[in-house]
Amino acid sequence: MSYQFSKESEVRFQKLVPQFPNKRSLILPCLFLLQKDQGFVDKDGMEYIANRIGAPVSLAHVHGVATFYTMYNKKPVGKYHIQICANISCYLAGSDVVTETACKKLGIRPGETKEDKSFTVEEVQCLGACGFGPVAQINESYYEHLDAEKIEQIIDQLAKQG
Protein backbone atom coordinates (compact mmCIF):
# COMPACT_ATOMS: atom_id res chain seq x y z
CA MET A 1 0.00 0.00 0.00
CA SER A 2 1.75 3.14 -1.18
CA TYR A 3 -0.78 5.91 -0.80
CA GLN A 4 -1.41 7.96 2.32
CA PHE A 5 -3.16 11.29 2.90
CA SER A 6 -1.15 14.43 2.27
CA LYS A 7 -0.61 16.67 5.30
CA GLU A 8 -3.45 18.93 4.21
CA SER A 9 -5.81 16.00 3.67
CA GLU A 10 -4.86 14.51 7.04
CA VAL A 11 -5.86 17.77 8.77
CA ARG A 12 -9.14 17.78 6.86
CA PHE A 13 -9.75 14.12 7.74
CA GLN A 14 -9.27 14.80 11.45
CA LYS A 15 -11.82 17.63 11.24
CA LEU A 16 -14.32 15.38 9.47
CA VAL A 17 -14.22 12.49 11.95
CA PRO A 18 -16.26 14.09 14.79
CA GLN A 19 -18.97 15.29 12.41
CA PHE A 20 -20.49 11.85 11.91
CA PRO A 21 -21.77 9.37 14.49
CA ASN A 22 -21.23 6.57 11.96
CA LYS A 23 -17.78 6.47 10.42
CA ARG A 24 -19.04 4.93 7.17
CA SER A 25 -20.16 8.49 6.28
CA LEU A 26 -16.49 9.37 5.91
CA ILE A 27 -16.13 7.39 2.67
CA LEU A 28 -17.36 10.04 0.22
CA PRO A 29 -15.34 12.92 1.72
CA CYS A 30 -12.27 10.64 1.96
CA LEU A 31 -12.55 9.75 -1.73
CA PHE A 32 -12.55 13.48 -2.49
CA LEU A 33 -9.39 13.90 -0.39
CA LEU A 34 -7.76 11.04 -2.29
CA GLN A 35 -8.72 12.61 -5.60
CA LYS A 36 -7.45 16.01 -4.49
CA ASP A 37 -4.12 14.46 -3.55
CA GLN A 38 -3.50 12.49 -6.73
CA GLY A 39 -6.09 13.53 -9.33
CA PHE A 40 -7.99 10.25 -9.44
CA VAL A 41 -9.08 7.35 -7.24
CA ASP A 42 -7.28 4.01 -7.54
CA LYS A 43 -7.21 0.70 -5.69
CA ASP A 44 -4.28 1.65 -3.46
CA GLY A 45 -6.03 4.81 -2.35
CA MET A 46 -9.32 3.01 -1.76
CA GLU A 47 -7.58 0.35 0.29
CA TYR A 48 -5.94 3.07 2.38
CA ILE A 49 -9.35 4.71 2.98
CA ALA A 50 -10.91 1.39 3.98
CA ASN A 51 -8.09 0.80 6.48
CA ARG A 52 -8.16 4.33 7.87
CA ILE A 53 -11.89 4.19 8.49
CA GLY A 54 -11.73 0.59 9.68
CA ALA A 55 -14.39 -2.09 10.12
CA PRO A 56 -17.09 -2.50 8.94
CA VAL A 57 -15.83 -0.53 5.92
CA SER A 58 -14.09 -2.81 3.43
CA LEU A 59 -12.19 -2.17 0.21
CA ALA A 60 -15.09 -3.77 -1.68
CA HIS A 61 -17.53 -1.29 -0.14
CA VAL A 62 -15.31 1.72 -0.88
CA HIS A 63 -14.89 0.48 -4.45
CA GLY A 64 -18.65 0.05 -4.80
CA VAL A 65 -19.21 3.60 -3.63
CA ALA A 66 -16.44 5.14 -5.75
CA THR A 67 -17.72 3.51 -8.94
CA PHE A 68 -21.29 4.70 -8.36
CA TYR A 69 -20.54 8.42 -8.40
CA THR A 70 -19.42 10.25 -11.53
CA MET A 71 -17.25 12.87 -9.86
CA TYR A 72 -14.58 10.39 -8.87
CA ASN A 73 -12.12 9.96 -11.73
CA LYS A 74 -11.29 6.29 -12.08
CA LYS A 75 -8.38 7.08 -14.35
CA PRO A 76 -6.07 10.09 -14.62
CA VAL A 77 -7.50 13.13 -16.41
CA GLY A 78 -5.71 16.10 -17.93
CA LYS A 79 -4.44 18.98 -15.83
CA TYR A 80 -7.49 20.90 -17.03
CA HIS A 81 -10.63 18.81 -17.01
CA ILE A 82 -13.15 20.55 -19.28
CA GLN A 83 -16.66 19.23 -18.64
CA ILE A 84 -19.24 20.73 -20.97
CA CYS A 85 -22.93 20.40 -20.19
CA ALA A 86 -24.84 18.83 -23.07
CA ASN A 87 -28.31 18.75 -21.62
CA ILE A 88 -31.46 20.53 -22.74
CA SER A 89 -30.94 24.16 -21.66
CA CYS A 90 -27.27 24.27 -22.59
CA TYR A 91 -28.04 22.46 -25.86
CA LEU A 92 -30.70 25.09 -26.70
CA ALA A 93 -28.09 27.77 -26.00
CA GLY A 94 -25.53 26.16 -28.33
CA SER A 95 -23.40 23.75 -26.27
CA ASP A 96 -22.74 21.46 -29.25
CA VAL A 97 -20.72 24.22 -30.93
CA VAL A 98 -18.71 24.75 -27.75
CA THR A 99 -17.86 21.05 -27.45
CA GLU A 100 -17.00 20.77 -31.14
CA THR A 101 -14.76 23.85 -30.98
CA ALA A 102 -12.95 22.68 -27.85
CA CYS A 103 -12.36 19.21 -29.30
CA LYS A 104 -11.20 20.55 -32.66
CA LYS A 105 -8.80 22.98 -31.03
CA LEU A 106 -7.29 20.28 -28.83
CA GLY A 107 -7.37 17.56 -31.47
CA ILE A 108 -9.28 15.11 -29.30
CA ARG A 109 -12.78 13.66 -29.11
CA PRO A 110 -15.20 14.01 -26.16
CA GLY A 111 -14.03 11.73 -23.37
CA GLU A 112 -10.40 11.85 -24.46
CA THR A 113 -7.29 13.37 -22.89
CA LYS A 114 -4.62 15.17 -24.90
CA GLU A 115 -1.43 13.16 -25.22
CA ASP A 116 0.59 15.62 -23.14
CA LYS A 117 -2.03 15.21 -20.33
CA SER A 118 -2.83 18.93 -20.41
CA PHE A 119 -6.56 18.78 -21.25
CA THR A 120 -9.46 16.35 -21.04
CA VAL A 121 -12.77 17.22 -22.71
CA GLU A 122 -15.95 15.55 -21.59
CA GLU A 123 -19.65 16.04 -22.17
CA VAL A 124 -21.66 15.88 -18.94
CA GLN A 125 -25.32 15.72 -17.97
CA CYS A 126 -26.49 19.02 -16.48
CA LEU A 127 -24.27 21.23 -14.34
CA GLY A 128 -27.18 23.04 -12.68
CA ALA A 129 -26.49 26.41 -14.28
CA CYS A 130 -29.11 26.16 -17.02
CA GLY A 131 -29.91 29.88 -17.27
CA PHE A 132 -26.32 30.76 -17.97
CA GLY A 133 -25.59 28.18 -20.65
CA PRO A 134 -23.69 26.93 -22.42
CA VAL A 135 -21.73 26.08 -19.29
CA ALA A 136 -18.46 24.26 -18.72
CA GLN A 137 -16.88 23.21 -15.47
CA ILE A 138 -13.09 23.36 -15.67
CA ASN A 139 -11.57 21.83 -12.56
CA GLU A 140 -13.30 23.69 -9.69
CA SER A 141 -14.66 26.67 -11.66
CA TYR A 142 -17.76 27.26 -13.75
CA TYR A 143 -17.50 29.14 -17.07
CA GLU A 144 -20.86 30.46 -18.23
CA HIS A 145 -22.44 32.00 -21.38
CA LEU A 146 -19.86 30.26 -23.56
CA ASP A 147 -19.57 30.31 -27.33
CA ALA A 148 -16.94 29.11 -29.78
CA GLU A 149 -14.79 32.19 -29.39
CA LYS A 150 -14.88 32.18 -25.58
CA ILE A 151 -13.95 28.52 -25.20
CA GLU A 152 -11.00 29.03 -27.54
CA GLN A 153 -9.82 32.01 -25.47
CA ILE A 154 -10.17 30.05 -22.23
CA ILE A 155 -8.18 27.11 -23.62
CA ASP A 156 -5.47 29.50 -24.85
CA GLN A 157 -5.28 31.14 -21.41
CA LEU A 158 -5.07 27.83 -19.56
CA ALA A 159 -2.46 26.51 -21.99
CA LYS A 160 -0.35 29.62 -21.33
CA GLN A 161 -0.61 29.07 -17.56
CA GLY A 162 0.70 25.59 -18.18
Place this chain on the structure above:
Amino acid sequence: MGLRKLLTTHIDHPESHSLSHYQSVGGYVSLKKALTDLSAEQIINEVKTSGLRGRGGAGFPTGNKWSFIPKTDKPKYLICNGDEGEPGTFKDRLLIEKAPHMLIEGMIIAAKAIDSHQGYIYIRGEFMKGIAIVEKAVEEAYAQNLLGKNILGSGYDFNLAVYSGAGAYICGEESALINSLEGRRGHPRLKPPFPAVSGLYSCPTVVNNVETFCNVPHIIAMTGEEYKKIGTEKSPGTRLFAVSGHVKKRGIYEVEMGTPLKELIYDICGGIQNDKALKAVIPGGSSSPILNAEEVAIATMDYESIASLKSMLGSGAVIILSEEADLVETTFRLAEFYSHESCGQCTPCREGTHWVKDILHKIREGEGTEKDMDLLLSITRNMEGGTTICPLADACVMAVRPTMQKFKNEFQKRLKVSDKPSEEKQSVVHAG
Protein backbone atom coordinates in the same frame (compact mmCIF):
# COMPACT_ATOMS: atom_id res chain seq x y z
CA MET B 1 -49.03 38.79 -8.69
CA GLY B 2 -45.73 39.13 -10.54
CA LEU B 3 -42.28 39.83 -9.17
CA ARG B 4 -42.21 39.78 -5.36
CA LYS B 5 -38.95 39.75 -3.43
CA LEU B 6 -38.88 37.95 -0.11
CA LEU B 7 -35.95 35.53 -0.19
CA THR B 8 -34.00 37.51 -2.76
CA THR B 9 -34.40 41.03 -1.33
CA HIS B 10 -30.74 41.48 -0.51
CA ILE B 11 -28.94 39.06 -2.81
CA ASP B 12 -27.70 41.75 -5.19
CA HIS B 13 -25.43 43.09 -2.45
CA PRO B 14 -21.85 41.87 -3.06
CA GLU B 15 -21.54 40.79 0.60
CA SER B 16 -24.96 39.16 0.85
CA HIS B 17 -23.30 35.86 1.81
CA SER B 18 -21.52 37.29 4.86
CA LEU B 19 -22.81 37.09 8.41
CA SER B 20 -22.30 40.81 9.05
CA HIS B 21 -24.37 41.79 6.02
CA TYR B 22 -27.08 39.28 6.80
CA GLN B 23 -27.33 40.57 10.37
CA SER B 24 -27.39 44.18 9.14
CA VAL B 25 -30.59 43.45 7.20
CA GLY B 26 -32.38 41.69 10.05
CA GLY B 27 -30.85 38.24 9.78
CA TYR B 28 -31.06 35.89 12.79
CA VAL B 29 -33.78 38.03 14.47
CA SER B 30 -36.26 35.24 13.72
CA LEU B 31 -33.88 32.74 15.28
CA LYS B 32 -33.81 34.69 18.55
CA LYS B 33 -37.61 34.83 18.49
CA ALA B 34 -37.89 31.10 17.78
CA LEU B 35 -35.37 30.10 20.44
CA THR B 36 -36.63 32.34 23.23
CA ASP B 37 -40.32 33.11 22.61
CA LEU B 38 -41.69 30.08 20.78
CA SER B 39 -42.08 26.43 21.71
CA ALA B 40 -41.44 23.66 19.19
CA GLU B 41 -45.20 23.23 18.77
CA GLN B 42 -45.66 26.94 18.14
CA ILE B 43 -42.97 26.94 15.43
CA ILE B 44 -44.63 23.98 13.71
CA ASN B 45 -48.01 25.68 13.98
CA GLU B 46 -46.69 28.89 12.43
CA VAL B 47 -45.27 26.92 9.50
CA LYS B 48 -48.53 24.94 9.16
CA THR B 49 -50.54 28.17 9.23
CA SER B 50 -48.31 29.69 6.56
CA GLY B 51 -49.23 26.84 4.21
CA LEU B 52 -45.60 26.53 3.10
CA ARG B 53 -45.15 23.64 0.68
CA GLY B 54 -41.80 22.01 -0.05
CA ARG B 55 -39.90 23.76 -2.80
CA GLY B 56 -37.93 20.72 -3.94
CA GLY B 57 -40.45 19.20 -6.28
CA ALA B 58 -43.21 17.29 -4.53
CA GLY B 59 -44.81 20.31 -2.83
CA PHE B 60 -45.63 18.48 0.40
CA PRO B 61 -46.77 20.75 3.29
CA THR B 62 -43.65 21.49 5.35
CA GLY B 63 -45.34 21.90 8.74
CA ASN B 64 -47.02 18.51 8.37
CA LYS B 65 -43.70 16.89 7.47
CA TRP B 66 -42.15 18.25 10.67
CA SER B 67 -45.08 17.11 12.81
CA PHE B 68 -44.59 13.48 11.68
CA ILE B 69 -41.35 13.25 13.70
CA PRO B 70 -42.07 10.96 16.66
CA LYS B 71 -41.22 12.05 20.17
CA THR B 72 -38.62 9.42 20.99
CA ASP B 73 -35.28 9.41 22.78
CA LYS B 74 -33.51 8.54 19.53
CA PRO B 75 -31.44 11.30 17.93
CA LYS B 76 -33.35 13.23 15.26
CA TYR B 77 -31.58 14.47 12.17
CA LEU B 78 -32.24 17.45 9.95
CA ILE B 79 -30.98 17.44 6.38
CA CYS B 80 -30.95 20.16 3.78
CA ASN B 81 -31.27 18.80 0.26
CA GLY B 82 -29.04 20.99 -1.90
CA ASP B 83 -28.42 18.30 -4.50
CA GLU B 84 -29.90 20.36 -7.30
CA GLY B 85 -29.47 18.46 -10.56
CA GLU B 86 -32.59 18.19 -12.70
CA PRO B 87 -32.10 19.68 -16.17
CA GLY B 88 -33.49 23.20 -16.16
CA THR B 89 -33.17 23.63 -12.41
CA PHE B 90 -30.66 26.10 -11.04
CA LYS B 91 -32.43 28.20 -8.40
CA ASP B 92 -30.97 26.70 -5.20
CA ARG B 93 -27.45 27.53 -6.33
CA LEU B 94 -28.39 31.22 -6.04
CA LEU B 95 -29.48 30.83 -2.41
CA ILE B 96 -26.50 28.62 -1.55
CA GLU B 97 -24.02 31.18 -2.89
CA LYS B 98 -25.84 34.39 -1.98
CA ALA B 99 -27.87 33.64 1.13
CA PRO B 100 -26.19 30.84 3.10
CA HIS B 101 -27.06 32.39 6.46
CA MET B 102 -30.76 32.51 5.57
CA LEU B 103 -30.51 28.78 4.96
CA ILE B 104 -28.63 28.18 8.23
CA GLU B 105 -31.13 30.29 10.20
CA GLY B 106 -34.04 28.37 8.67
CA MET B 107 -32.38 25.08 9.56
CA ILE B 108 -31.76 26.00 13.21
CA ILE B 109 -35.39 27.04 13.62
CA ALA B 110 -36.50 23.78 11.97
CA ALA B 111 -34.13 21.86 14.25
CA LYS B 112 -35.79 23.26 17.34
CA ALA B 113 -39.21 22.40 15.88
CA ILE B 114 -38.31 18.72 15.57
CA ASP B 115 -35.86 18.58 18.51
CA SER B 116 -32.84 17.84 16.35
CA HIS B 117 -29.32 18.53 17.53
CA GLN B 118 -27.41 17.52 14.41
CA GLY B 119 -27.98 18.69 10.86
CA TYR B 120 -26.30 18.25 7.49
CA ILE B 121 -26.34 20.42 4.40
CA TYR B 122 -25.95 18.06 1.42
CA ILE B 123 -24.86 20.06 -1.63
CA ARG B 124 -24.26 18.68 -5.12
CA GLY B 125 -20.53 18.15 -5.54
CA GLU B 126 -20.19 20.25 -8.68
CA PHE B 127 -21.19 23.37 -6.71
CA MET B 128 -17.67 23.72 -5.30
CA LYS B 129 -17.92 27.49 -4.95
CA GLY B 130 -21.23 27.15 -3.12
CA ILE B 131 -19.85 24.46 -0.81
CA ALA B 132 -16.93 26.71 0.16
CA ILE B 133 -19.31 29.64 0.81
CA VAL B 134 -21.64 27.57 3.00
CA GLU B 135 -18.69 26.05 4.91
CA LYS B 136 -17.44 29.57 5.64
CA ALA B 137 -20.93 30.67 6.72
CA VAL B 138 -21.19 27.69 9.09
CA GLU B 139 -17.81 28.65 10.62
CA GLU B 140 -19.00 32.25 11.04
CA ALA B 141 -22.18 31.04 12.72
CA TYR B 142 -20.22 28.84 15.15
CA ALA B 143 -17.92 31.77 15.96
CA GLN B 144 -20.91 33.89 17.01
CA ASN B 145 -22.62 31.10 18.94
CA LEU B 146 -25.41 30.85 16.39
CA LEU B 147 -24.48 27.17 16.13
CA GLY B 148 -23.03 24.79 18.68
CA LYS B 149 -23.82 24.56 22.37
CA ASN B 150 -26.36 26.77 24.18
CA ILE B 151 -27.15 28.89 21.11
CA LEU B 152 -27.49 32.56 22.12
CA GLY B 153 -27.92 31.47 25.73
CA SER B 154 -31.17 29.68 24.93
CA GLY B 155 -30.07 26.31 26.23
CA TYR B 156 -30.54 24.79 22.77
CA ASP B 157 -27.66 22.90 21.09
CA PHE B 158 -27.41 22.34 17.35
CA ASN B 159 -24.47 21.26 15.21
CA LEU B 160 -24.34 21.59 11.47
CA ALA B 161 -21.98 20.12 8.89
CA VAL B 162 -21.66 20.44 5.13
CA TYR B 163 -21.56 17.30 3.00
CA SER B 164 -20.60 17.21 -0.65
CA GLY B 165 -22.42 15.01 -3.14
CA ALA B 166 -20.30 13.24 -5.73
CA GLY B 167 -22.22 13.47 -8.97
CA ALA B 168 -25.40 11.41 -8.87
CA TYR B 169 -28.73 13.04 -9.74
CA ILE B 170 -30.61 10.29 -7.92
CA CYS B 171 -29.23 11.58 -4.60
CA GLY B 172 -31.78 14.40 -4.88
CA GLU B 173 -34.34 11.73 -3.94
CA GLU B 174 -34.44 11.93 -0.16
CA SER B 175 -33.85 8.28 0.72
CA ALA B 176 -31.02 8.04 -1.84
CA LEU B 177 -29.55 11.18 -0.31
CA ILE B 178 -29.69 9.54 3.12
CA ASN B 179 -27.89 6.47 1.78
CA SER B 180 -25.27 8.72 0.22
CA LEU B 181 -24.80 10.58 3.50
CA GLU B 182 -24.32 7.22 5.18
CA GLY B 183 -21.42 6.48 2.83
CA ARG B 184 -23.26 4.15 0.51
CA ARG B 185 -24.25 4.09 -3.14
CA GLY B 186 -27.12 6.53 -3.67
CA HIS B 187 -29.81 3.89 -4.01
CA PRO B 188 -33.34 4.97 -3.09
CA ARG B 189 -34.92 2.99 -0.25
CA LEU B 190 -38.24 1.22 -0.18
CA LYS B 191 -40.89 3.19 1.69
CA PRO B 192 -42.30 2.71 4.27
CA PRO B 193 -40.62 3.24 6.61
CA PHE B 194 -40.47 6.93 5.72
CA PRO B 195 -37.50 9.02 6.84
CA ALA B 196 -39.63 10.68 9.54
CA VAL B 197 -39.61 7.30 11.30
CA SER B 198 -36.40 5.70 10.05
CA GLY B 199 -34.05 7.95 8.12
CA LEU B 200 -30.40 8.78 8.65
CA TYR B 201 -28.69 6.08 10.77
CA SER B 202 -32.20 4.55 11.20
CA CYS B 203 -33.29 7.59 13.23
CA PRO B 204 -36.17 10.04 12.64
CA THR B 205 -35.12 12.48 9.93
CA VAL B 206 -36.51 15.48 8.12
CA VAL B 207 -35.20 16.35 4.66
CA ASN B 208 -36.15 19.73 3.17
CA ASN B 209 -35.02 21.67 0.14
CA VAL B 210 -32.78 24.78 0.32
CA GLU B 211 -35.56 27.16 -0.74
CA THR B 212 -37.95 25.61 1.77
CA PHE B 213 -35.59 26.30 4.69
CA CYS B 214 -34.96 29.83 3.40
CA ASN B 215 -38.67 30.59 3.74
CA VAL B 216 -38.75 29.67 7.43
CA PRO B 217 -37.10 32.81 8.94
CA HIS B 218 -39.55 34.96 6.94
CA ILE B 219 -42.55 32.99 8.23
CA ILE B 220 -41.36 33.40 11.82
CA ALA B 221 -40.66 37.12 11.27
CA MET B 222 -43.99 37.96 9.63
CA THR B 223 -46.15 35.18 11.20
CA GLY B 224 -47.78 32.35 9.32
CA GLU B 225 -51.03 34.33 8.94
CA GLU B 226 -49.29 37.18 7.10
CA TYR B 227 -47.19 34.82 4.96
CA LYS B 228 -50.34 33.03 3.82
CA LYS B 229 -51.59 36.28 2.28
CA ILE B 230 -48.86 36.07 -0.38
CA GLY B 231 -49.58 33.91 -3.43
CA THR B 232 -52.73 31.82 -3.78
CA GLU B 233 -54.84 30.16 -1.13
CA LYS B 234 -53.51 26.64 -1.76
CA SER B 235 -50.03 27.69 -2.91
CA PRO B 236 -48.97 30.47 -0.56
CA GLY B 237 -45.73 32.40 -0.72
CA THR B 238 -43.29 33.27 -3.42
CA ARG B 239 -41.40 30.91 -5.66
CA LEU B 240 -38.01 31.10 -7.30
CA PHE B 241 -38.41 30.23 -10.96
CA ALA B 242 -35.33 29.30 -12.93
CA VAL B 243 -36.02 30.26 -16.53
CA SER B 244 -33.90 28.91 -19.37
CA GLY B 245 -34.16 28.04 -23.05
CA HIS B 246 -35.41 30.29 -25.85
CA VAL B 247 -36.19 33.38 -23.82
CA LYS B 248 -34.62 36.83 -23.99
CA LYS B 249 -33.73 37.24 -20.31
CA ARG B 250 -32.84 33.86 -18.84
CA GLY B 251 -32.30 33.78 -15.10
CA ILE B 252 -33.84 33.31 -11.66
CA TYR B 253 -36.94 35.30 -10.77
CA GLU B 254 -38.79 35.35 -7.47
CA VAL B 255 -42.49 35.78 -8.15
CA GLU B 256 -45.68 35.45 -6.20
CA MET B 257 -47.34 32.07 -6.60
CA GLY B 258 -50.21 32.26 -9.05
CA THR B 259 -48.44 34.57 -11.48
CA PRO B 260 -49.57 33.81 -15.05
CA LEU B 261 -46.96 31.85 -16.98
CA LYS B 262 -47.37 34.26 -19.91
CA GLU B 263 -46.51 37.18 -17.61
CA LEU B 264 -43.35 35.36 -16.52
CA ILE B 265 -42.30 34.71 -20.11
CA TYR B 266 -43.26 37.96 -21.82
CA ASP B 267 -43.25 40.69 -19.15
CA ILE B 268 -40.55 39.45 -16.78
CA CYS B 269 -38.26 37.56 -19.16
CA GLY B 270 -38.75 39.89 -22.13
CA GLY B 271 -40.42 37.37 -24.46
CA ILE B 272 -39.13 34.76 -26.85
CA GLN B 273 -35.63 34.90 -28.27
CA ASN B 274 -35.46 36.50 -31.73
CA ASP B 275 -39.19 37.31 -31.38
CA LYS B 276 -40.10 33.85 -32.59
CA ALA B 277 -43.39 32.14 -31.79
CA LEU B 278 -43.67 30.05 -28.64
CA LYS B 279 -43.92 26.32 -29.28
CA ALA B 280 -43.95 24.82 -25.80
CA VAL B 281 -42.88 25.15 -22.17
CA ILE B 282 -41.56 22.56 -19.74
CA PRO B 283 -42.95 24.18 -16.58
CA GLY B 284 -41.29 22.51 -13.58
CA GLY B 285 -38.04 20.78 -14.41
CA SER B 286 -37.36 18.20 -17.10
CA SER B 287 -39.66 15.60 -15.55
CA SER B 288 -42.74 17.81 -15.74
CA PRO B 289 -44.90 17.07 -18.80
CA ILE B 290 -44.57 19.65 -21.57
CA LEU B 291 -47.26 22.29 -22.15
CA ASN B 292 -48.18 23.42 -25.65
CA ALA B 293 -48.78 27.09 -26.53
CA GLU B 294 -52.54 26.90 -25.85
CA GLU B 295 -51.91 25.46 -22.39
CA VAL B 296 -49.22 28.05 -21.65
CA ALA B 297 -51.75 30.79 -22.39
CA ILE B 298 -54.01 29.72 -19.51
CA ALA B 299 -51.45 28.43 -16.98
CA THR B 300 -50.67 30.23 -13.73
CA MET B 301 -47.59 29.35 -11.70
CA ASP B 302 -49.09 27.54 -8.74
CA TYR B 303 -49.38 23.84 -7.92
CA GLU B 304 -53.11 23.59 -8.73
CA SER B 305 -53.14 25.34 -12.09
CA ILE B 306 -50.21 23.37 -13.46
CA ALA B 307 -51.65 20.12 -12.07
CA SER B 308 -54.96 20.85 -13.82
CA LEU B 309 -53.00 20.80 -17.08
CA LYS B 310 -51.64 17.35 -16.13
CA SER B 311 -48.16 18.67 -15.44
CA MET B 312 -46.24 19.73 -12.32
CA LEU B 313 -44.73 22.84 -10.81
CA GLY B 314 -41.92 20.54 -9.63
CA SER B 315 -38.59 22.18 -9.00
CA GLY B 316 -39.57 25.57 -10.42
CA ALA B 317 -37.54 25.16 -13.59
CA VAL B 318 -39.19 26.71 -16.62
CA ILE B 319 -37.72 25.72 -19.98
CA ILE B 320 -38.97 27.77 -22.91
CA LEU B 321 -39.04 26.25 -26.40
CA SER B 322 -39.62 28.46 -29.42
CA GLU B 323 -40.83 27.39 -32.84
CA GLU B 324 -37.15 26.79 -33.68
CA ALA B 325 -36.77 24.04 -31.07
CA ASP B 326 -36.20 20.52 -32.33
CA LEU B 327 -38.35 18.52 -29.94
CA VAL B 328 -37.01 15.15 -31.11
CA GLU B 329 -33.53 16.29 -30.16
CA THR B 330 -34.54 17.84 -26.81
CA THR B 331 -36.54 14.73 -25.89
CA PHE B 332 -33.57 12.53 -26.80
CA ARG B 333 -31.28 14.67 -24.59
CA LEU B 334 -33.66 14.29 -21.66
CA ALA B 335 -33.92 10.52 -22.17
CA GLU B 336 -30.13 10.39 -22.33
CA PHE B 337 -30.03 12.15 -18.96
CA TYR B 338 -32.41 9.74 -17.29
CA SER B 339 -30.68 6.67 -18.70
CA HIS B 340 -27.35 8.04 -17.48
CA GLU B 341 -28.71 8.77 -14.02
CA SER B 342 -30.73 5.59 -13.38
CA CYS B 343 -29.18 4.01 -10.29
CA GLY B 344 -29.76 0.52 -11.68
CA GLN B 345 -31.69 -0.96 -8.78
CA CYS B 346 -35.01 -1.57 -10.57
CA THR B 347 -35.25 -3.36 -13.91
CA PRO B 348 -38.04 -1.22 -15.46
CA CYS B 349 -35.89 1.87 -14.88
CA ARG B 350 -32.46 0.40 -15.62
CA GLU B 351 -33.58 -1.25 -18.84
CA GLY B 352 -36.44 1.08 -19.72
CA THR B 353 -34.57 4.37 -19.65
CA HIS B 354 -31.81 2.95 -21.86
CA TRP B 355 -34.31 1.44 -24.27
CA VAL B 356 -36.23 4.71 -24.52
CA LYS B 357 -33.00 6.58 -25.19
CA ASP B 358 -31.93 4.08 -27.87
CA ILE B 359 -35.24 4.28 -29.73
CA LEU B 360 -35.23 8.07 -29.60
CA HIS B 361 -31.69 7.99 -30.96
CA LYS B 362 -32.91 5.83 -33.83
CA ILE B 363 -35.76 8.25 -34.60
CA ARG B 364 -33.40 11.22 -34.31
CA GLU B 365 -31.10 9.62 -36.89
CA GLY B 366 -33.99 9.08 -39.33
CA GLU B 367 -33.92 5.30 -38.84
CA GLY B 368 -37.07 4.96 -36.72
CA THR B 369 -40.36 3.44 -37.85
CA GLU B 370 -44.00 3.70 -36.79
CA LYS B 371 -43.43 0.43 -34.91
CA ASP B 372 -40.70 2.14 -32.88
CA MET B 373 -43.12 4.88 -31.94
CA ASP B 374 -45.61 2.28 -30.71
CA LEU B 375 -42.89 0.34 -28.94
CA LEU B 376 -41.69 3.48 -27.18
CA LEU B 377 -45.16 4.22 -25.86
CA SER B 378 -45.56 0.61 -24.79
CA ILE B 379 -42.23 0.59 -22.91
CA THR B 380 -43.09 3.77 -21.05
CA ARG B 381 -46.36 2.25 -19.85
CA ASN B 382 -44.33 -0.50 -18.15
CA MET B 383 -42.02 1.94 -16.42
CA GLU B 384 -44.57 3.96 -14.45
CA GLY B 385 -47.11 3.71 -11.70
CA GLY B 386 -45.18 2.05 -8.89
CA THR B 387 -43.12 -0.50 -10.82
CA THR B 388 -39.93 1.00 -9.36
CA ILE B 389 -38.67 2.01 -5.92
CA CYS B 390 -38.35 5.71 -6.72
CA PRO B 391 -39.92 8.01 -9.33
CA LEU B 392 -36.90 8.30 -11.68
CA ALA B 393 -38.48 5.98 -14.24
CA ASP B 394 -41.76 7.93 -13.99
CA ALA B 395 -39.77 11.12 -14.49
CA CYS B 396 -38.28 9.74 -17.70
CA VAL B 397 -41.75 8.77 -18.93
CA MET B 398 -43.13 12.23 -18.16
CA ALA B 399 -40.26 13.85 -20.00
CA VAL B 400 -40.85 11.74 -23.10
CA ARG B 401 -44.42 10.52 -23.60
CA PRO B 402 -46.42 13.79 -23.37
CA THR B 403 -44.02 15.39 -25.90
CA MET B 404 -44.46 12.47 -28.29
CA GLN B 405 -48.22 12.65 -27.92
CA LYS B 406 -48.65 16.42 -28.14
CA PHE B 407 -46.12 16.89 -30.93
CA LYS B 408 -46.55 13.57 -32.74
CA ASN B 409 -46.05 15.25 -36.11
CA GLU B 410 -42.50 16.27 -35.30
CA PHE B 411 -41.55 12.70 -34.46
CA GLN B 412 -43.32 11.27 -37.50
CA LYS B 413 -41.48 13.67 -39.80
CA ARG B 414 -38.21 12.10 -38.64
CA LEU B 415 -39.19 8.50 -39.32
CA LYS B 416 -37.62 6.49 -42.17
CA VAL B 417 -38.71 7.94 -45.50
CA SER B 418 -40.60 4.74 -46.38
CA ASP B 419 -42.43 4.83 -43.05
CA LYS B 420 -43.57 8.46 -42.96
CA PRO B 421 -47.31 8.86 -43.31
CA SER B 422 -47.50 10.51 -46.76
CA GLU B 423 -49.66 13.56 -47.33
CA GLU B 424 -51.63 11.54 -49.86
CA LYS B 425 -52.33 8.80 -47.30
CA GLN B 426 -53.29 11.37 -44.71
CA SER B 427 -55.72 13.11 -47.07
CA VAL B 428 -57.38 9.79 -47.87
CA VAL B 429 -57.86 9.18 -44.15
CA HIS B 430 -59.35 12.64 -43.72
CA ALA B 431 -61.61 12.18 -46.77
CA GLY B 432 -62.85 8.89 -45.38
